[in-house]
Amino acid sequence: MPACVTSPDTSAPASTAADWLGRGYADDHNATAASDxxxxxxxxxxxxxxxxxxxxxxxxQSPFPVFAPAVETLAEHAADKAYLPVQGMAALRDKVAAFHRHMDGTDWQAERVLIAPGSKLLLFALMKALPISEILIPAPAWVSYAPQVRLAGQHAMRLETSFDSRWLVTPEQLDRYCREHGPGLRLLILNAPGNPTGLSYEPEMQRELAAVAKRHGVLVLADEIYGPLHHRGEHRPFALDYPEGTLTTSGLSKWCGAGGWRLGVLNVPEALGDELLTRLLGIASETWSSVASPVQAAAITAYSVTPxxxxxxxxxxxxxxxxxxxxxxxxxxxxxxxxxxxxxxxxxxxxxxxxxxxxxxxxxxxxxxxxxxxxxxxxxxxxxxxxxxxxxxxxxxxxxxxxxxxxxxxxxxxxxxxxxxxxxxxxxxxxxxxxxxxxxxxx
The missing domain is CATH 3.90.1150.10 (Aspartate Aminotransferase, domain 1)
Known part of the structure; x- marks a missing residue:
């Protein structure tokens, strides 16, 4: 006898792809709204x-025009179309490292620099590359940090600040948090000069905060994209005080007025080993591949320190x-x-x-x-x-x-x-x- 075959129920309306999508959204509590x-x-x-x-x-958005010599270089290389190395052009990474050594006095090395289409992607890639971690975010802090933590599948914790603390996380506050919550992998995000506050740490307070982070084994993500725009030219990189545990991001959007060019840079200190950088390169290779060739050529000019x-x-x-x-x-x-x-x-x-x-x-x-x-x-x-x-x-x-x-x-x-x-x-x-x-x- 033939096998019994169950006929589909044609009395009920079929679900469309849009129906299934809508049901999925209804059950999804991790939606990310557009940036404020x-x-x-x-x-x-x-x-x-x-x-x-x-x-x-x-x-x-910076009200200043892009550095004119970089614009000229971009025009000269407009026809460049080759895929470039995932980590970024070697010549550009050399210039980026030299720029930060000159401007900040930090020990950036070209082989530890990663170039991406904006520092925003680098921030997300770093959170995604880490093992499950606690990400410590000041309040207030840039609007995209917390959504990126959720997208990366990590755990965000807010550290409340106040007008009296100049909207900065204090050494005592970080120490208290780490003691109360016990050991574990943590990443503290610091942005200086800050968005939304425009404020930076005084050197002594920063050294104390770095000492606390080092004592508790806290990684620090120093978002220093506004560093070259410190009004007195006195930006103090966090990596000066905690070189072995600080990852630093920057880029062209603020000090070079080139937000729409989408070029960001990340320095991974050698002390953190090769695994993290390898993971970051893996994420980059499967997502953005490389920054646009003409933009990288122009960035070489932008990062060349000249009068x-x-x-x-x-x-x-x-x-x-x-x-x-x-x-x-x-x-x-x-x-x-x-x-x-x-x-x-x-x-x-x-x-x-x-x-x-x-x-x-x-x-x-x-x-x-x-x-x-x-x-x-x-x-x-x-x-x-x-x-x-x-x-x-x-x-x-x-x-x-x-x-x-x-x-x-x-x-x-x-x-x-x-x-x-x-x-x-x-x-x-x-x-x-x-x-x-x-x-x-x-x-």
Missing amino acids: TLLINEQSRLLEQQGRRIIKFGFG ALEEYLETQRQWLSTIGRWCAQRLEAAGVRTHAPDGGFYLFPDFSTYREVLRARGITTSTELTEALLEEAGVALLPGSAFGCEPTQLTARLAYVDFDGAGLLEREPSVTLETAMADPDIGRVYEGIKAIVTWLNAR
Whole structure:
């Protein structure tokens, strides 16, 4: 007799691929939302398309043009099309290592450098390459660290900071955490000068923090992409104080104004052995393969230390320092607690002194605060909650980048802050700070 064959049930509607996908999403609690920094940029554009005048303090993109000699090199190599080595061109890795030895006094070696399409991918690749670990993230910290930890299948732990600690993880705090939670593999992420705060460690405090990390065997990921933009040219790499346990990332997006070129660099210290670097190269080979050939050629020029490059960097530092200090002073004068920045182009103002005034206007969270500022004052900021802070903490990130960097590169800052801020190329920053203060005091 023939085998019994069960006929399919044609009475029930078949599930489509989209149906199965929807059910999968419903059961998936690990979804990753779009980056807040990218969303605020799109929101600002939409409002501008509606005819609104928006001061863009939300998206942290360098306002300065890309270093001109690097642009020329990029054009010369536009026809380059070959796949390059996964680790990056040897000539570029040589230049990157020499650049950091010169700028930072650190012992970068070309054979321990990895080139990638942006430092963002390097951060993720590192988390993915580690065994199961605890990733310690300050609060506040850059918006992408925590989502990347989840994507990498690691465990994120927040270390709360405060205005009084200058939004920095203290040596005592790290020591207490390690003692309370016992031994284990941990990676501490440090970003200095910081995003969203613009702040760096004083040398003595950094040495103490490094000693604690070394004592407890904590790895440190030093995200130092803003290092060359330390306003006094005094960036102190964490690897100077903890060379055997610090992995350092940087890239072209901030100090070279080349965010869209997508070129990041990572240094893996020799003391950590070859296994980690081998794993990173394996991830790179199965994902991004290599950075675009023309961009690597241009990066060789960007990383070549010349008088022109040093002048380019110093002019940026002077203007960013001038604008940042003026913004912080104006906000402080208005009662908004704000630390003057050490580097980069961010402030992290604390509006808590206006808590009752804002509560009367229906504002109790940082998200409500920034939404009202955008809608009512035409100023785009990012809420502190986007950076891991408690929602009711009335903080926000202010990226003071809405100015004409190309114009400012042609001249040095004036002697006084007020004279410098009268420069027409900085007009939108001046208007933005004024709009925030006026809105806060509106009744």
